[in-house]
Amino acid sequence: MKQTTNKAAGKLCALRRMHKDLINIMPLQTGGILTNAAREALVEFGDGYSVCDFCLGNLQDITNPPVREFVHDLLPQFLGCDVATITCGAREGIFMVMHSLTRPGDSIVVDGNRHYSSIVAAERAGLNVIEVPHSGYPEFKIDINEYTPLIEKHNPKLILLTYPDGNYGNLPDATRLGKIAQKYDIPYILNGAYAVGRMPVNIQDIGADFIVGSGHKSMASAGPSGVLGMKKRWEQVVLRKSLAYSNKQVELLGCTLRGAPLVTLMASFPYVAERVQHWDGQVSKAQWFSAELEKLGFKQLGEKPHRHDLLHFETPMLYDVSKRVRERGYFLYKELKERGIWGLQPGLTKAFKVSTFSADKEQLSFVIDSFKDILHKYG
Amino acid sequence: MKQTTNKAAGKLCALRRMHKDLINIMPLQTGGILTNAAREALVEFGDGYSVCDFCLGNLQDITNPPVREFVHDLLPQFLGCDVATITCGAREGIFMVMHSLTRPGDSIVVDGNRHYSSIVAAERAGLNVIEVPHSGYPEFKIDINEYTPLIEKHNPKLILLTYPDGNYGNLPDATRLGKIAQKYDIPYILNGAYAVGRMPVNIQDIGADFIVGSGHKSMASAGPSGVLGMKKRWEQVVLRKSLAYSNKQVELLGCTLRGAPLVTLMASFPYVAERVQHWDGQVSKAQWFSAELEKLGFKQLGEKPHRHDLLHFETPMLYDVSKRVRERGYFLYKELKERGIWGLQPGLTKAFKVSTFSADKEQLSFVIDSFKDILHKYG
Numbered sequence: 001m002k003q004t005t006n007k008a009a010g011k012l013c014a015l016r017r018m019h020k021d022l023i024n025i026m027p028l029q030t031g032g033i034l035t036n037a038a039r040e041a042l043v044e045f046g047d048g049y050s051v052c053d054f055c056l057g058n059l060q061d062i063t064n065p066p067v068r069e070f071v072h073d074l075l076p077q078f079l080g081c082d083v084a085t086i087t088c089g090a091r092e093g094i095f096m097v098m099h100s101l102t103r104p105g106d107s108i109v110v111d112g113n114r115h116y117s118s119i120v121a122a123e124r125a126g127l128n129v130i131e132v133p134h135s136g137y138p139e140f141k142i143d144i145n146e147y148t149p150l151i152e153k154h155n156p157k158l159i160l161l162t163y164p165d166g167n168y169g170n171l172p173d174a175t176r177l178g179k180i181a182q183k184y185d186i187p188y189i190l191n192g193a194y195a196v197g198r199m200p201v202n203i204q205d206i207g208a209d210f211i212v213g214s215g216h217k218s219m220a221s222a223g224p225s226g227v228l229g230m231k232k233r234w235e236q237v238v239l240r241k242s243l244a245y246s247n248k249q250v251e252l253l254g255c256t257l258r259g260a261p262l263v264t265l266m267a268s269f270p271y272v273a274e275r276v277q278h279w280d281g282q283v284s285k286a287q288w289f290s291a292e293l294e295k296l297g298f299k300q301l302g303e304k305p306h307r308h309d310l311l312h313f314e315t316p317m318l319y320d321v322s323k324r325v326r327e328r329g330y331f332l333y334k335e336l337k338e339r340g341i342w343g344l345q346p347g348l349t350k351a352f353k354v355s356t357f358s359a360d361k362e363q364l365s366f367v368i369d370s371f372k373d374i375l376h377k378y379g
Numbered sequence: 380m381k382q383t384t385n386k387a388a389g390k391l392c393a394l395r396r397m398h399k400d401l402i403n404i405m406p407l408q409t410g411g412i413l414t415n416a417a418r419e420a421l422v423e424f425g426d427g428y429s430v431c432d433f434c435l436g437n438l439q440d441i442t443n444p445p446v447r448e449f450v451h452d453l454l455p456q457f458l459g460c461d462v463a464t465i466t467c468g469a470r471e472g473i474f475m476v477m478h479s480l481t482r483p484g485d486s487i488v489v490d491g492n493r494h495y496s497s498i499v500a501a502e503r504a505g506l507n508v509i510e511v512p513h514s515g516y517p518e519f520k521i522d523i524n525e526y527t528p529l530i531e532k533h534n535p536k537l538i539l540l541t542y543p544d545g546n547y548g549n550l551p552d553a554t555r556l557g558k559i560a561q562k563y564d565i566p567y568i569l570n571g572a573y574a575v576g577r578m579p580v581n582i583q584d585i586g587a588d589f590i591v592g593s594g595h596k597s598m599a600s601a602g603p604s605g606v607l608g609m610k611k612r613w614e615q616v617v618l619r620k621s622l623a624y625s626n627k628q629v630e631l632l633g634c635t636l637r638g639a640p641l642v643t644l645m646a647s648f649p650y651v652a653e654r655v656q657h658w659d660g661q662v663s664k665a666q667w668f669s670a671e672l673e674k675l676g677f678k679q680l681g682e683k684p685h686r687h688d689l690l691h692f693e694t695p696m697l698y699d700v701s702k703r704v705r706e707r708g709y710f711l712y713k714e715l716k717e718r719g720i721w722g723l724q725p726g727l728t729k730a731f732k733v734s735t736f737s738a739d740k741e742q743l744s745f746v747i748d749s750f751k752d753i754l755h756k757y758g
Contacts, residue, residue, distance in 0.1 A: 012645045015420040015444045019432050032427020039425055041394040042639065046421050048411020048595025048602045053398050054725070065394045088467050088603065091632045099503075117633045120621045124478075124629045216427025216638055223427045223638020224467065224603070242499045250503045253470045254496045259595055259602020260421065260639060266391045346433070 023363045025343030027166065027310050030357035031198050031218035034264060041267035042222060045260050052258060057247045059255035059262075060085065070266045078273055079211055080202030081229030085239060085249075086257045086265065090193040091117035093212035093228035096251040097189050098125040098158065100238040106157040109150045111142045111172065113165030118191065130154050138301050138314075140165075142172040144180070151184050161208075162191045163201070167353070168302030169194070169310030178207020187234070193217050194310060196227065197272045198357060199279040209234060215261060220268035225261035282309050285364065286356045292368045296375060301351070309357040319350040321378040332374070339370045402742045404722030406545065406689050409736035410577050410597035413643060420646035421601055424639050431637060436626045438634035438641075439464065449645045457652055458590055459581030460608030464618060464628070465636045465644065469572040470496035472591035472607035475630040476568055477504040477537065479617040485536040488529045490521045490551065492544030497570065509533050517680050517693075519544075521551040523559065530563050540587075541570045542580070546732070547681030548573070548689025557586020566613070572596050573689060575606065576651045577736060578658040588613060594640060599647035604640035661688050664743065665735045671747045675754060680730070688736040698729040700757040711753070718749045 024030055034042070045051050045065070054064045060071045067086075075084035087093040094117070102108065104126025110118055112134040122129045130150050135141040147159060159181060164171045174190060181188035189210040195201045196213025197220065203211045215225030230238060239249050248254040257265075286309045290300045299314040300306065322329045333346040344352045356364055403409055413421065424430050424444070433443045439450045446465075454463035466472040473496070481487065483505025489497055491513040501508045509529050514520040526538060538560060543550045553569055560567035568589040574580045575592025576599065582590045594604025609617060618628045627633040636644075665688045669679045678693040679685065701708045712725040723731045735743055 010649065011445050012449065012648050013416050015416075015423060015642055015646050017423050017429055017432065018443070020423065020426075020429075026432075028428045028431060029426065032429075034425050034427075037392050037394075039422065042421055042425050043418065044394060044396050044399065046413050046418055046601050046643070047399075047408065048413075048593075048598075048600050048604070049407045050396055050399075050411075051602070052407060053396065053405075053721075064397070066390050070391065089637070095632060116624050116627065119623050120627050120629055120633050123621055123623065124632065214427075219427075221427050222425050223430070224636060224640075225427075225638070242502055244498050244502065245495050248495065248499050250499055253474060253503065254499050257603060258468070259604070261603075263394055264425070267394050269391050342432075 019337075019342040022337070022340050022342035023359050023367065025341065025354040025356065025359055025367060027343075027353045027355040028217065029343075030309070030355040030359070031194070031220070032216040032223070033220060033358055034222065035220050035268045035271045037267040037271070038220060038222070038264035041263040042260050045263040048259060051260075051262055059258055065263060065266065067262065067266070070269065074269060074273075075227055076229060079196065079213070079227070079229035080204040081211065082232035083235045083239065084227060084229040085252065086262060087212070087226040087228050087252075088224040088257055089216070089226040090191060090212040090214040091115070091121055092224075092256075093210075093226055094118055094160070094189065094191065095121040095124060096228065097187075097210050097238055098122060098127060100240070100251055101187055102127055102157045107154045108158045108160060109147060109154060109156045110160040111162050111165070113140060113142060113167060113170060114160065114162045115166055115191065115193065118160060118162070130156065138299070139170075139303055140168045140301065141170055141303060144173045144176040147177060147180055151180070151186060156186060158187050158189060160189050160191060164194050164308045164310060166194055166310065168312050169306065169308035170303045171307050174206045174208065181209070182207055194308070198276065198282070198309070200276050203229060215265045219265055219272050221264040222261040225257055225265050227265075282357060283307055285309070285361060286311060288361075289356045289364050289368070293371065296368075296371055298371075309355045310353065311356065312351065312353045314351045315349065317375065322349040325378070331378075335374045335377075336370060339366075341367055341370060398716075398721040401716070401719050401721035402738050402746065404720065404733040404735065404738055404746060406722070406732045406734040407596060408722075409688070409734040409738070410573070410599070411595040411602070412599060412737050413601065414599050414647045414650045416646040416650070417599060417601070417643035420642040421639050424642040427638060430639075430641055438637055444642060444645060446641065446645070449648065453648060453652075454606055455608060458575065458592070458606065458608035459583040460590065461611035462614045462618065463606060463608040464631065465641060466591070466605040466607050466631075467603040467636055468595070468605040469570060469591040469593040470494070470500055471603075471635075472589075472605055473497055473539070473568065473570065474500040474503060475607065476566075476589050476617055477501060477506060479619070479630055480566055481506055481536045486533045487537040487539060488526055488533065488535045489539040490541050490544070492519060492521060492546060492549060493539065493541045494545055494570065494572070497539060497541070509535065517678070518549075518682055519547045519680065520549055520682060523552045523555040526556060526559055530559070530565060535565060537566050537568060539568050539570060543573050543687045543689060545573055545689065547691050548685065548687035549682045550686050553585045553587065560588070561586055573687070577655065577661070577688070579655050582608060589617075594644045598644055598651050600643040601640040604636055604644050606644075661736060662686055664688070664740060665690060667740075668735045668743050668747070672750065675747075675750055677750075688734045689732065690735065691730065691732045693730045694728065696754065701728040704757070710757075714753045714756075715749060718745075720746055720749060
């Protein structure tokens with residue numbers, strides 16, 4: 001290889017993560033921090049394909065490590081569904097469902113707070129997407145009743161709800177949509193990337209046909225990893241077997257999450273299954289944190305009172321500071337980093353998202369005090 | 380959760396791998412053993428989504444860790460292509476190409492030694508697959524000239540060649556197929572899951588349009604991970620951007636390999652780029668090993684002289700033993716495991732595949748001696 005390549009390659013030998021041991025309030029990351037068991041499993045099964053030592057033809061049937069028990073017993077019970085599978089992430093699960101249930105040119109109805117990847121997955125599947133608008137500033141709520149006229153007008157093959165959305169952390173009335181889906185007999189998929197592994201969620205109670213979860217976002221797992229649960233009636237559609245290879249699922253290309261992230265998902269599962277039982281405490285912690293920041297003049301967007309750890313704040317006073325300091329918008333990231341806090345996207349000051357999920361109340365008090373200090377310093 | 384679930388969940392807390400420190404001759408695993416740098420990176424970036432600390436909208440443009448340099452500079456140079464991307468594995472890359480270049484009902488021509496996942500990917504894309512037959516027992520070779528009449532008859536939208544195949548480790552004349560592909564102007568994809576990261580392979584020299592590689596199979600990486608390289612002319616087709624999100628690629632669902640396996644791919648890359656330069660030594664080691672086992676009465680299938688570390692042996696004398704011992708076919712796995720050797724699929728004795736890639740000559744001598752011992756013990 002050329003000299004330039006050697007130089008570039010040299011950078012790769014010692015990859016370090018700058019934010020590793022800081023207080024983490026980064027919404028994408030607070031639910032994905034590994035347990036110690038997962039960290040050990042990651043090293044134990046780090047070598048590529050080492051999870052497949054005892055494969056007899058299908059990843060999800062491996063008994064050592066106990067993939068079969070995890071996928072076929074624990075996950076369905078946890079998600080309140082009949083059948084579950086592992087995936088490379090929530091979006092991959094959504095695409096699998098779209099690709100199995102629809103044909104190019106079909107329509108689907110989704111909430112206006114949907115993740116960008118739901119739109120991209122629909123584009124990959126050739127679908128026409130109709131969005132249920134949110135209520136706009138400042139709450140950005142989804143009124144589930146607005147699905148009805150769009151269903152009647154567009155005859156969608158699938159309806160999707162993001163629960164909660166990743167922008168505001170709003171929790172729309174998923175159960176109400178379950179009733180509508182049943183009335184019109186339209187398959188209903190719940191994107192629980194920020195729910196599954198954080199809070200109790202059961203699609204049988206909700207009345208959804210499918211649910212996707214994200215290992216790296218909310219199940220204390222390495223990325224890429226995810227789960228997909230469904231009602232029994234969809235098993236032969238979404239998890240259909242290959243005509244040529246009767247033990248291989250077509251939408252999984254045979255075997256999907258074949259590697260280290262799977263064992264983190266499994267190793268963290270007992271902890272994750274337990275932590276969702278303490279969701280009330282997470283909600284009250286988020287509400288307290290939000291109220292404290294509002295006392296500083298920050299304005300929380302999204303639903304109030306808030307029912308999720310994902311919080312979005314408008315902070316015009318910090319934006320004002322950014323306009324008159326040398327570092328511009330980066331001053332806030334730097335000030336927080338110097339205090340051992342990581343989570344606001346570098347450069348943002350006008351509005352930003354945080355998550356209170358992984359930090360405890362003492363750490364969050366320190367975050368609140370840090371914002372106070374910063375406001376005072378530049379006030 | 381129920382009592383039964385708690386019991387099952389308990390098993391997940393301490394996942395251990397039985398074969399971790401044994402001499403590894405398992406074909407799926409010998410190319411995926413992590414470097415120390417990769418093992419450190421795995422822990423450093425184990426927490427879900429920690430690779431995305433400095434994301435500005437697209438995973439492949441992240442500069443810390445240096446994903447951008449890896450994907451846009453190092454990989455294309457390594458693969459001999461214009462444009463590269465990371466993927467969740469070789470099969471995922473093959474499906475991306477099929478899904479982008481074909482429509483349901485189209486035909487493709489593939490070699491008869493193709494991996495099962497190429498058939499499943501084609502089924503997912505709704506394609507009609509025509510296979511170029513291999514020469515049958517004992518060499519199972521692909522005659523590239525046999526693509527021509529099938530191309531003329533079926534007008535395929537894509538042709539695929541497995542290089543080498545995973546069953547016999549045969550290396551068909553990929554460059555000859557490059558000339559045929561150019562003559563008929565048909566896109567040509569090379570499945571290099573057992574080539575990229577083991578041996579030098581350059582698709583510009585070969586004349587292929589696409590190449591896929593596997594991180595967990597051959598690039599010293601955790602699974603799931605892979606690479607896809609292509610000619611510039613296909614960038615706007617396979618890596619087309621979303622109409623709604625101009626920095627997100629549709630076939631990658633925005634971001635693909637978002638997590639720990641990616642950093643192992645990067646951290647191992649300098650080592651992998653170097654090791655392919657020593658491929659001649661690997662080939663002579665494989666040939667020596669094969670010759671030694673043939674002295675014991677084993678019969679090597681596939682091409683001779685062999686040009687790859689994947690080896691397939693027929694061993695009727697071991698099969699005979701299995702018929703008269705208590706453990707049946709498992710006796711061989713147990714005998715080898717007791718000697719610190721892992722790699723033959725438990726239960727197999729009649730014929731099996733091994734790989735000489737990761738074991739050194741001294742270790743392989745021990746493997747040969749172990750087979751001798753076992754034959755003697757049961758002889």
